Amino acid sequence: TMKCSKLVEVGRRQFLRGGVIGAAGAAAATFVSPSEARAQALALVDYPANRLANIADLAVNEPMHVTYPDEDSPGVLLKLGKAVAGGAGPDGDIVAFSVLCPHKGWPLTYHADDMTLNCPGHFSRFDCEAGGQQTWGHATQNLPQFSLRVDDKGDIYAEGVDELIYGRLSNVL
Ligand code: FES
Numbered sequence: 001t002m003k004c005s006k007l008v009e010v011g012r013r014q015f016l017r018g019g020v021i022g023a024a025g026a027a028a029a030t031f032v033s034p035s036e037a038r039a040q041a042l043a044l045v046d047y048p049a050n051r052l053a054n055i056a057d058l059a060v061n062e063p064m065h066v067t068y069p070d071e072d073s074p075g076v077l078l079k080l081g082k083a084v085a086g087g088a089g090p091d092g093d094i095v096a097f098s099v100l101c102p103h104k105g106w107p108l109t110y111h112a113d114d115m116t117l118n119c120p121g122h123f124s125r126f127d128c129e130a131g132g133q134q135t136w137g138h139a140t141q142n143l144p145q146f147s148l149r150v151d152d153k154g155d156i157y158a159e160g161v162d163e164l165i166y167g168r169l170s171n172v173l
Helices: 002-029 034-043
Strands: 050-054 064-067 074-079 094-098 109-111 116-118 125-127 133-136 146-150 155-161
Touching (some): 050 064, 094 146, 094 155
Antiparallel strands (some): 050 155, 064 074, 074 094, 109 116
């Protein structure tokens, strides 16, 4: 009947309108959202190349206090005695991490028996042999690891950080 075909026609138009909105939404999704653009901009910081120590200063499995990328960012420099993820130097065993817990910023302590950094705040644990991976706890990211370079003289330089340091909107202030 007449009434019936009108309803069909209205339904078809609504379907087409919905289709147009759907297409516009799909096109918008190919653009970078404002929050994504901001995150990308924050990641593009120029890191300083800071000399942390010389290989001769390090003893296997004994943590050395360092700061990077500035004095307000405490970290630890370690020679683990075996090649590990992100390890630098001739043995691929030198690593460095922030020691501010990514959960709420408590200072971490090193446990030499299992090569982990441990939080006295809420007991998060981070594996120094696995790039600072959180093995237990409340943090929503792994521990920031410092990128290291060792030159011909054995001087160890930090040149970057792979995660956001606790309490910062940008690693380099
Ligand atoms: Fe480290 Fe909460 S501050 S687990």
